[in-house]
Amino acid sequence: MVAETLGWLEPRRGGLFVDATLGLGGHAEALLESSPDVRLVGIDRDPEALERAGRRLERFGPRVRLVHANFHDFATALAGLGVPDEGGIAGVLADLGVSSLQLETAGRGFSFRLDGPLDMRMGMSDVTAADLVNETSEGELERIIREYGEEWQARRIARAIARARTDKPIETTAELQRIIAQAKGPRAAREERIDPATRVFQALRIEVNQELAGLERFIQEAVDLLETGGRLVVISYHSLEDRIVKNSLRDLARGEIDQVTGRSHAESQLIDVLTRKPQRPTEAEVEVNPRSRSARLRAARKLPEAGRR
Ligand SMILES: C[S@@+](CC[C@H](N)C(=O)[O-])C[C@H]1O[C@@H](n2cnc3c(N)ncnc32)[C@H](O)[C@@H]1O
Numbered sequence: 001m002v003a004e005t006l007g008w009l010e011p012r013r014g015g016l017f018v019d020a021t022l023g024l025g026g027h028a029e030a031l032l033e034s035s036p037d038v039r040l041v042g043i044d045r046d047p048e049a050l051e052r053a054g055r056r057l058e059r060f061g062p063r064v065r066l067v068h069a070n071f072h073d074f075a076t077a078l079a080g081l082g083v084p085d086e087g088g089i090a091g092v093l094a095d096l097g098v099s100s101l102q103l104e105t106a107g108r109g110f111s112f113r114l115d116g117p118l119d120m121r122m123g124m125s126d127v128t129a130a131d132l133v134n135e136t137s138e139g140e141l142e143r144i145i146r147e148y149g150e151e152w153q154a155r156r157i158a159r160a161i162a163r164a165r166t167d168k169p170i171e172t173t174a175e176l177q178r179i180i181a182q183a184k185g186p187r188a189a190r191e192e193r194i195d196p197a198t199r200v201f202q203a204l205r206i207e208v209n210q211e212l213a214g215l216e217r218f219i220q221e222a223v224d225l226l227e228t229g230g231r232l233v234v235i236s237y238h239s240l241e242d243r244i245v246k247n248s249l250r251d252l253a254r255g256e257i258d259q260v261t262g263r264s265h266a267e268s269q270l271i272d273v274l275t276r277k278p279q280r281p282t283e284a285e286v287e288v289n290p291r292s293r294s295a296r297l298r299a300a301r302k303l304p305e306a307g308r309r
Contacts, residue, residue: 001235001281001297002030005093008274008299009231011038015090016083018043020071020218023099025053031093032060042066043077045123045209049099070124072214074221088227094218097237098122098205100291110205112197115174120201120208129204133176134169138162148212148240149203157183157200176200202238212240219248223270226302232271235297242278242296249273249300271300 005027011017014037019028022042032038040063044050050066057064069077071094078084102122103110109119109129118130136144138158146154160183161170170176177197181189184196206212222232232249236242255268278296286293 001279001285001292001295002027004279004281004297005095005233005235006030006034008233008297009091009093011035011091013090014038015227016041016087017091017093018078018083018089018222020074020092020094020222021096022053022066023049023095024101025056027093027095028053028057028064031091032057032063039063040065041078041081041083043069043071043074045070046099046102047123049101052101068123070214071218072210074218075225078225084225089222089225089230090227091231091233092222092226093233093235094222095235096211096215096241103291109173110201112173112177112195112201115172118171118173118176118204120205122209125209127208129176129208130169130171132204132207133161134165144207145200145203147203148206149199150240151199151203153184153188159183173201206240212244215241215244216248219245220252223252223300223302228302228304230302231274232300232302233297234299235295237294237296242298245298246278249298253300267305269303271302274299274301 009017009031011031011034014035016039017031018041019031020043022028022044025042028040028042032040042053042064047068050068054066065081067077067081083089098110102108106114106116109116118128118133120129141161142154142158145151145157151157157180160179164170164179170179180197180200188196219234226232234245236245249271250273252270253273255264255270257264275298278298281292281295
């Protein structure tokens with residue numbers, strides 16, 4: 001959703017933009033091309049993504065700085081670069097989830113479509129999906145699969161995993177996919193429009209990378225560092241993530257509530273939410289890039305201090 005993102009971020013204003021999920025640098029490149037006055041900090045937790053994006057963005061020279069960090073520590077990562085001492089940030093983008101590079105590299109173990117080791121680490125965390133699947137208690141596995149995969153057959157799948165690993169450790173994406181498919185039975189494969197393993201893989205990925213844990217804090221820190229009129233755009237790919245984004249933006253837009261009158265305190269309203277409903281990709285985009293199907297974009301603008309209603 002590059003065009004939509006640029007529409008909300010308005011990079012033609014120039015200034016410092018932070019892409020908190022640099023990935024392969026597609027959004028970052030479009031931002032830098034929008035105006036010679038755009039400077040960019042790109043963050044990613046995946047060193048391989050940073051290296052690739054670094055090559056792609058080389059031609060922009062000193063306008064670009066890249067940081068290997070988790071955006072859950074957004075303010076700390078930027079403080080290391082002296083940001084925001086040089087002024088506020090004009091725009092922050094987070095395009096959550098995995099990149100196509102991660103998804104399409106069998107060795108990273110994100111996809112059941114490619115057989116590979118059960119890894120799923122985006123970057124710096126030490127626990128792999130194989131560690132989780134082989135060492136977590138059956139009850140905890142059930143919770144992860146139910147909560148993060150919204151999978152109603154979580155108990156049955158956790159039991160099947162626990163049984164299978166007593167023979168030998170589960171090591172590959174294909175092995176896990178087979179165990180899940182058997183546990184859910186042939187009816188699930190016929191009735192669900194997605195592969196029976198989809199939700200379990202999503203759940204393990206979220207747990208391995210602790211994807212939901214720091215999202216609210218990131219949004220708070222990003223809003224704090226925006227200049228007046230600065231923009232925040234977050235693109236999420238599943239409902240759990242989108243719910244956190246929606247609620248965090250709503251709270252920052254509403255400000256603190258007066259316990260007596262029930263009205264919000266004008267001075268604590270930090271942002272305006274610009275997207276009443278999440279923006280979805282066009283049919284044309286989904287056709288070209290089927291992975292964008294589940295994307296939901298939300299945008300907000302920092303309110304002026306004096307004008308906070
Ligand atoms: C969907 S891709 C971004 C694609 C990018 N917008 C582009 O145009 O190429 C998401 C990227 O965010 C990174 N990422 C996800 N969660 C992160 C986090 N908490 N901190 C830093 N990077 C993260 C992933 O490693 C991945 O490279």
